[in-house]
Amino acid sequence: MLDANIKSQLKTYLERLTRPVVIVASPNDTPKSAEMMALLDDIAGLSDKVSVETTGTAERRPSFALTSPGQDIHLTFAGLPMGHEFTSLVLALLQTGGYPPKVEQEIVNQIRDLQGDFTFETYFSQSCQNCPDVVQALNLMAVLNPGVRHVAIDGSDFQSEVEARQVMSVPTIYLNGKVFGQGRMGLEEILSKIDTSAGEKEAAKLAAKEAFEVLVIGGGPAGAAAAVYAARKGIRTGVAAERFGGQVLDTMSIENLISVPHTEGPKLAQALETHVKEYDVDIMNLQKAKGIARNGDLLEVALESGATLKARTVILSTGARWRQTGVPGEDQYRNKGVTYCPHCDGPLFKGKRVAVIGGGNSGVEAAIDLAGIVSHVTLIEFDGKLRADEVLQRKLRSLPNAEIITSAQTTEVKGDGSKVTGIVYKDRTSGDIREVPLEGIFVQIGLLPNTDWLKGVVDLTPRGEIIVDAHGATSMEGVFAAGDCTTAPYKQIVVAMGAGATSALAAFDYLIRATAPAAEKAA
Known part of the structure; x- marks a missing residue:
């Protein structure tokens, strides 16, 4: 064996x-x-x-x-x-x-x-x-x-x-x-x-912490890089993360992180946390931020646990989450046939009919993987052509149990009250409404930044991305941002890591200037 x-x-x-x-x-x-x-x-x-x-x-x-x-x-x-x-x-x-x-x-x-x-x-x-x-x-x-x-x-x-x-x-x-x-x-x-009493005790412990010089919100690649670079400057650094590793935890295969030919998301997340723990960084897990405000010389970050953390500078690295279709039935049948992880949930649909929504690399890769498990996979793409790499498209088109539908606007997820039974789409060329009977729907249409709690606090784009300059500075003094939650182009792990390092160095520079003598500041 x-x-x-x-x-x-x-x-x-x-x-x-x-x-x-x-x-x-x-x-x-x-x-x-x-x-x-x-x-x-x-x-x-x-x-x-x-x-x-x-x-x-x-x-x-x-x-x-x-x-x-x-x-x-x-x-x-x-x-x-x-x-x-x-x-x-x-x-x-x-x-x-x-x-x-x-x-x-x-x-x-x-x-x-x-x-x-x-x-x-x-x-x-x-x-x-x-x-x-x-x-x-x-x-x-x-x-x-x-x-x-x-x-x-x-x-x-x-x-x-x-x-x-x-x-x-x-x-x-x-x-x-x-x-x-x-x-x-x-x-x-x-x-x-x-153990509900544990949450109250943890919130009280967090509220009693001294102010950090750099407080990182988020524990993905950008947050981890920011924490390492800040801690190496010898300043008091903390990381508050809803889950350390972030979106990387949901990534199956990683083959474009320079110097690492191949790894898997959870392994990389563990390596990130291990690296951060090499330094004197206060990691506060299971903590989700809900607000940030300035109080004199300090920034105060309110957490959903009820605690408030204080810091002289804050680095926002809250990452992104799977984008949803927003059509009727999606919420009702989430985890009842609607899912977002083909690697995790694909085996549960063995021998069944499924659809993948999205024609980018993620969607086409998902359809290819699922074709080896399910009886039939239908890929539905809004655009008139697929956006995935040509090598992936050729592979998908060669599979006998895969069908590709382009110029299709998903309009509804159908179900019987307990599970998915089909998907409805509009043919954008003819205007016809069509339904595909199936048992599973895998949504692969990109990411949304986790910035809802920052509306009205820092400047955001219409898509919700935090607007940053070349140093990662936001519109709020002392607040920096890095990674997939920002306007930085190309949502890639290696790009997020670089942005995290940049934001930490910028925060350190801000701290130095904030405490410099008046004559030095004038210079």
């Missing part, structure tokens, strides 16, 4: 186990079960601390649970945790076997102190880069607190269950039988949702 290289690496990891791990399998007579048992046998053969039993009584089969003698652990994988989830399996083995997690002790204590019974079920796909964060967070909680139970379910292996629960995007998380959340969620975010 595992190749020699992976076995060698896994054997080294398993040497870190400090207590026995018992894998309790619940197999059946399917080929997938045979694959699961081969995987478990491979793992058990790499460490004398790991053993496999086939006495499991789980209703979901094939599945297996991880436990350790004398420990009250309820952690189960239903299906085969390969692809992006193989790392989740390795971490679960280590943590079940007593290896300490790389989590702050304060978070560990918070998990252990949780009171109540929490039964989590997470539906994932092996191609989903957002799912491991959720699976790993809930697995750790199950290891640390006996009141937490977690089952990670490969949706493609339990199609009837996925259809019965109408799971149409991953990760989808259930808590005690009810939908708890959808999409990427980290450990701290999950804890904040189930």
